[in-house]
Amino acid sequence: MQKLLDRLNDLFEQVPTAVRPYRWLITLVFVGISILMATGINKHFTINMAPESWYPKGADTIVIRDAYRRLFGSDDNVYIVYQPKSGDVFSEQALRDIAELHQDLEDASLQAEPNELSRIVKIDSLYNARYQISDGDTLISKKLIGADFPNSAEEREQRRAIAITQESFSRMFFSNDFRYGGISLKTNIGAVPKQTQITDNTQSTDLLQEDAFGFGLEIDSPLEVEASAETNEVEFVGVQLDEYMHFVAALREVIDQDKYSNFDFYLVGNAVTMEFIMNGVFEAAGLILMMVLLIVILLWALFRSLSAVLWSLLVVIFAGFWAIGAGAWLGVSYTTMMTLTVMLVLAVGIASCVHILSAYTLFSRQGADHQYAMTKAYRKTGLPILLTSLTTAVGMLSLTLTDMPVIQVFGATSAMAVIFSFILIFTLLPCALDLWHPKLRGSQQTKQQGKKPLIDLQPLMIWIGDFTERRSKTIVISYLVIFIAMCIGAINLKIDSNSAMMAREDTPLRQSLKIVDEEMMGGMSLEVLTRFGSADALKDPRVLKAADELQRHIAANYADKVIKTFSLANVVKDTNSVLNNNDEQYRVIPDDPRLTAQLLYMFNNANPTDRRETVNDDYSSSHISIMLRNGGTYEYTAFFKELKQDMARIYEPLRADYPNMRVELTGTFNLAVELMDHIAWTQLKSFSFVLIIITVLMIISLGSPQAGAISMIPNILPGIVTFGLMGWLGIPLDGDTLIVAPIIIGIAVDDTIHFLTHYRASWIEHGDVGIAVRQTLSEVGQAVAFTSLVLGLGFAILIFASYLGLAKPGLFGSLAILVALLSDLLFLPALMHWLKPNMGRDKVLKLANEQAATS
Numbered sequence: 021m022q023k024l025l026d027r028l029n030d031l032f033e034q035v036p037t038a039v040r041p042y043r044w045l046i047t048l049v050f051v052g053i054s055i056l057m058a059t060g061i062n063k064h065f066t067i068n069m070a071p072e073s074w075y076p077k078g079a080d081t082i083v084i085r086d087a088y089r090r091l092f093g094s095d096d097n098v099y100i101v102y103q104p105k106s107g108d109v110f111s112e113q114a115l116r117d118i119a120e121l122h123q124d125l126e127d128a129s130l131q132a133e134p135n136e137l138s139r140i141v142k143i144d145s146l147y148n149a150r151y152q153i154s155d156g157d158t159l160i161s162k163k164l165i166g167a168d169f170p171n172s173a174e175e176r177e178q179r180r181a182i183a184i185t186q187e188s189f190s191r192m193f194f195s196n197d198f199r200y201g202g203i204s205l206k207t208n209i210g211a212v213p214k215q216t217q218i219t220d221n222t223q224s225t226d227l228l229q230e231d232a233f234g235f236g237l238e239i240d241s242p243l244e245v246e247a248s249a250e251t252n253e254v255e256f257v258g259v260q261l262d263e264y265m266h267f268v269a270a271l272r273e274v275i276d277q278d279k280y281s282n283f284d285f286y287l288v289g290n291a292v293t294m295e296f297i298m299n300g301v302f303e304a305a306g307l308i309l310m311m312v313l314l315i316v317i318l319l320w321a322l323f324r325s326l327s328a329v330l331w332s333l334l335v336v337i338f339a340g341f342w343a344i345g346a347g348a349w350l351g352v353s354y355t356t357m358m359t360l361t362v363m364l365v366l367a368v369g370i371a372s373c374v375h376i377l378s379a380y381t382l383f384s385r386q387g388a389d390h391q392y393a394m395t396k397a398y399r400k401t402g403l404p405i406l407l408t409s410l411t412t413a414v415g416m417l418s419l420t421l422t423d424m425p426v427i428q429v430f431g432a433t434s435a436m437a438v439i440f441s442f443i444l445i446f447t448l449l450p451c452a453l454d455l456w457h458p459k460l461r462g463s464q465q466t467k468q469q470g471k472k473p474l475i476d477l478q479p480l481m482i483w484i485g486d487f488t489e490r491r492s493k494t495i496v497i498s499y500l501v502i503f504i505a506m507c508i509g510a511i512n513l514k515i516d517s518n519s520a521m522m523a524r525e526d527t528p529l530r531q532s533l534k535i536v537d538e539e540m541m542g543g544m545s546l547e548v549l550t551r552f553g554s555a556d557a558l559k560d561p562r563v564l565k566a567a568d569e570l571q572r573h574i575a576a577n578y579a580d581k582v583i584k585t586f587s588l589a590n591v592v593k594d595t596n597s598v599l600n601n602n603d604e605q606y607r608v609i610p611d612d613p614r615l616t617a618q619l620l621y622m623f624n625n626a627n628p629t630d631r632r633e634t635v636n637d638d639y640s641s642s643h644i645s646i647m648l649r650n651g652g653t654y655e656y657t658a659f660f661k662e663l664k665q666d667m668a669r670i671y672e673p674l675r676a677d678y679p680n681m682r683v684e685l686t687g688t689f690n691l692a693v694e695l696m697d698h699i700a701w702t703q704l705k706s707f708s709f710v711l712i713i714i715t716v717l718m719i720i721s722l723g724s725p726q727a728g729a730i731s732m733i734p735n736i737l738p739g740i741v742t743f744g745l746m747g748w749l750g751i752p753l754d755g756d757t758l759i760v761a762p763i764i765i766g767i768a769v770d771d772t773i774h775f776l777t778h779y780r781a782s783w784i785e786h787g788d789v790g791i792a793v794r795q796t797l798s799e800v801g802q803a804v805a806f807t808s809l810v811l812g813l814g815f816a817i818l819i820f821a822s823y824l825g826l827a828k829p830g831l832f833g834s835l836a837i838l839v840a841l842l843s844d845l846l847f848l849p850a851l852m853h854w855l856k857p858n859m860g861r862d863k864v865l866k867l868a869n870e871q872a873a874t875s
């Protein structure tokens with residue numbers, strides 16, 4: 021192994037001289053590849069930010085969700101809470117305003133020219149809320165307000181009294197104290213068939229059949245339907261994040277009109293959360309540009325040369341550009357994780373360039389000419405850069421072993437970017453530095469020989485060498501104490517993702533969620549899809565009673581999470597009570613199947629639209645809607661698991677009569693919770709797997725198991741300290757924070773490899789720890805500090821993001837980089853002084869002696 025390492029060092033030393041005669045050919049090839057990749061991006065680059073893109077094709081979660089949407093339409097809806105200035109949703113002004121708003125939303129959704137609000141297929145509010153009354157043996161569905169507007173205070177109080185008796189109205193259309201009202205917007209988001217698209221405006225008929233334009237008393241005749249229509253395997257158009265943003269923006273245009281100034285509005289729903297995340301993506305682009313600008317300023321300050329800035333950025337920008345272009349040619353669709361690939365190659369590429377430039381300027385300041393400084397710089401840094409690129413690329417490629425396509429694409433693209441960065445550093449960069457290179461003078465040199473560096477850390481490196489030798493045991497013991505404390509904190513760390521809570525406390529989204537959870541029906545919803553594979557199964561009293569039992573069990577055991585539930589069982593019980601003079605004793609599901617069938621027949625005649633939203637036409641499938649308070653994956657993953665057990669226990673006795681029965685959880689919130697939890701655990705497993713791979717590679721590359729094991733200590737410490745602090749502070753670990761872990765590992769591994777590679781070479785040469793540590797600090801300490809300064813401050817820029825999914829990785833990323841820096845400059849030298857590890861020196865010397873003897 022040592023022979024191989026020596027040969028590689030000799031090879032890297034020859035790189036600047038070897039590429040110099042071919043600099044124009046290299047430039048031509050560089051331009052040609054760039055044009056090729058630009059063509060690929062121009063012709064084939066696609067972005068797919070639909071939730072489905074995270075799942076493998078045919079994933080059960082998506083299959084069940086699509087089955088629900090084929091039967092009952094989209095559950096990706098928006099809920100608007102309004103607070104009238106009068107303090108009462110039943111005041112005259114509030115009722116008139118809500119009637120006008122309801123009509124404005126309907127008009128906007130039904131315009132001849134398709135628009136963003138054409139996605140609305142149904143609007144429910146106090147204006148058109150329906151309740152049932154009986155007229156003899158006839159069931160009538162009547163609007164609470166409609167055209168029969170209550171002009172007097174007495175009439176309005178009568179309507180209030182009616183609303184109070186309707187269990188389904190409470191917290192749906194008004195809060196318990198009547199200070200808040202609610203408008204539910206059912207959309208077709210995610211439920212538009214591919215052959216239809218949104219431009220067909222297919223929901224127009226639904227809105228007209230719904231009672232939006234009917235007033236007062238209405239009795240509709242039963243609809244004749246084709247039962248087979250809902251069983252077709254229709255594929256739906258995926259929804260991109262920007263579509264959510266445009267939809268919510270159009271909605272805000274309506275509610276922000278001056279005529280609704282008497283209302284304060286609070287919007288919740290998946291579309292609103294996605295709008296916030298999309299705004300976070302735009303904010304991220306701006307912050308990354310600021311990060312690049314800061315890196316430019318710092319690079320100039322460190323090397324006092326625009327050439328150092330230009331060539332470093334050229335390498336990382338085109339490495340990322342080539343990787344994305346190659347993916348485009350391969351037909352890859354990208355997501356927002358593409359920004360992480362850019363950040364990774366920015367971190368690894370800039371770090372490698374800084375090491376080369378730092379070594380180059382060090383030798384230049386010592387009096388070496390350009391060519392000699394170049395060869396020495398590449399000899400000193402070539403092998404560490406190779407090992408860094410290799411370990412990072414292999415670590416990224418390991419992500420392709422996951423079952424998530426988005427993570428696979430991220431891993432493969434990032435690995436390509438790192439490899440391209442390595443290729444450019446050893447081909448294009450030497451040619452570029454021959455053309456234009458930094459000139460920093462040493463303390464004994466004149467102004468004509470270069471500029472004086474603004475930052476000279478060599479005196480600090482000398483002090484660190486002396487300090488770590490004097491205080492080696494104190495430093496190592498202190499680190500061990502911190503390590504143990506952080507391990508204890510990490511044990512208490514929760515993995516919990518909640519995209520809605522990625523907003524800061526003072527943002528409208530957080531305020532809306534708080535009000536909806538405390539006053540109204542909650543900001544999240546869940547669906548229990550029940551399919552029995554048999555027509556008229558939902559007319560069976562046992563089936564309806566199973567739904568009722570599950571709802572009562574949920575209300576009794578999960579009140580901390582669930583606000584209310586609704587199913588066909590509620591419809592049957594309410595209808596039975598209404599037809600029996602509202603006698604509460606009849607608010608039950610009859611035991612006689614003929615009676616339940618009759619009740620459902622009458623309900624369908626009175627209100628076919630609501631029936632269609634609750635049970636399909638042949639009564640073989642239905643669903644239970646569960647309204648939830650906002651929460652994260654930690655609590656809701658456990659809740660979903662318990663709920664599935666409850667569902668199996670309650671419904672399983674029906675399987676003898678319904679062998680094809682399927683009872684499954686679904687819905688947008690269920691999809692989000694499962695996805696975020698899976699991302700977090702996948703990243704955590706990948707993080708562990710990457711560490712194992714890097715450890716093996718470090719052992720092989722450093723030629724010593726002891727050296728490989730020691731190298732992993734500063735690589736693990738940043739993660740342990742970060743996770744430990746989060747555990748002690750009660751901050752959950754989410755997918756956004758975990759996703760930047762590969763970037764942190766890349767930076768930590770880069771600095772550690774540079775330190776240990778230089779140290780091992782010096783230790784083998786001199787056999788003196790003090791000399792080896794001081795020489796290593798002199799040669800790479802400043803570069804390590806520069807790299808950490810540049811990237812740490814770059815990550816710190818993200819702290820100012822309003823989207824906590826960016827701010828938290830920025831905070832903990834910069835913290836991890838600081839810990840990695842202190843570990844490399846303090847802990848590693850102290851550990852070398854205290855333990856004096858052999859690091860394979862005896863084997864190298866023995867081999868050298870044998871070779872000398874043979875020769």
